[in-house]
Amino acid sequence: QLQLVESGGGLVQPGGSLRLSCAVNSFSLDYYAIGWFRQAPGKEREGISCFSPSDGTTYFVGSVRGRFTSSRDNAMNTVFLQMNSLKPEDTATYFCAAAFAEGGPCLRAANAGAFGADGSVWMGWGQGTQVTVSS
Numbered sequence: 732q733l734q735l736v737e738s739g740g741g742l743v744q745p746g747g748s749l750r751l752s753c754a755v756n757s758f759s760l761d762y763y764a765i766g767w768f769r770q771a772p773g774k775e776r777e778g779i780s781c782f783s784p785s786d787g788t789t790y791f792v793g794s795v796r797g798r799f800t801s802s803r804d805n806a807m808n809t810v811f812l813q814m815n816s817l818k819p820e821d822t823a824t825y826f827c828a829a830a831f832a833e834g835g836p837c838l839r840a841a842n843a844g845a846f847g848a849d850g851s852v853w854m855g856w857g858q859g860t861q862v863t864v865s866s
Contacts (some may be wrong), residue, residue: 732756732757733829733854733855734756734757734855734857735751735753735754735755735765735789735828735829735855735856735857736753736754736756736758736857736858737751737752737754737825737826737828737857737858737859738751738752738754738822738860739751739752739860740824740825740860740861740863740866741861741862741863742852742863743817743862743863743864744790744817744864744865744866745819745835745864745865746816746817747817747864747866748813748814748815748816748817748860749809749814749817750811750812750813750814751767751811751812751825751827751860751862752809752810752811752813753765753806753809753810753811753812753827753857754807754808754809755808755809755810755829756808758829759808760784760785760803760805760808760810761785761786761832762785762831762832762833763785763829763830763831763832764781764782764783764784764785764788764829764830764831764832764836764837765781765782765783765784765786765801765810765828766777766778766780766782766827766829766830766836766840766846766853767779767780767781767782767801767812767825767826767827767830768825768826768827768828768848768853769818769821769823769824769826769862770823770826770859771822771823771825774823774850775844775847775848776794776826776847777847777848778792778840778845778846778847778848779791779792779794779795779799779839779845780792780795780799780801781811781836781837782792782801782803782810782837782839783793783832783835783836783837783838784803784810784832784837785832786832788835788838788841788843789837790837790838790840790841792844792845793844794820794847795814795821798814798815798816798817799812799813799814799815800812800813800815801813801852805843811826812825812827814862817862817864818863818864819864820864821862821864822862822863822864823862823866824859824860824861824862825859825860825861825862826848826855826856826857826859827857828848828853828855828856829853829854829855830852830853830854834852836853851860
């Protein structure tokens with residue numbers, strides 16, 4: 732059973748940085764893409780980043796592109812989301828989930844210019860980690 736656990740959230744001032752972790756248990760990152768999502772109060776969960784280690788595809792939505800980056804630690808089987816130049820509008824609960832890499836979820840997201848928390852694609856949802864950007 733897929734299990735992903737998010738951590739690293741917190742309170743940060745505008746312009747600050749945080750690094751979120753998505754620890755992956757029970758499966759290899761070689762066969763899955765990792766998506767990062769966020770949900771602000773009263774809003775739908777939106778996809779913000781898709782990282783496919785198997786082919787190196789990385790996609791970021793426009794609102795975070797240039798500020799957020801993804802990386803992977805093979806030894807820890809963990810994917811990271813480095814968030815820089817944080818803004819108050821980045822305040823949300825952040826989640827990670829996995830999708831089969833062979834379906835090309837990151838390429839589809841890039842072609843569409845957006846992606847959502849489609850339960851038929853994304854699996855292994857964790858509890859999320861809260862990010863609050865406020866002075």
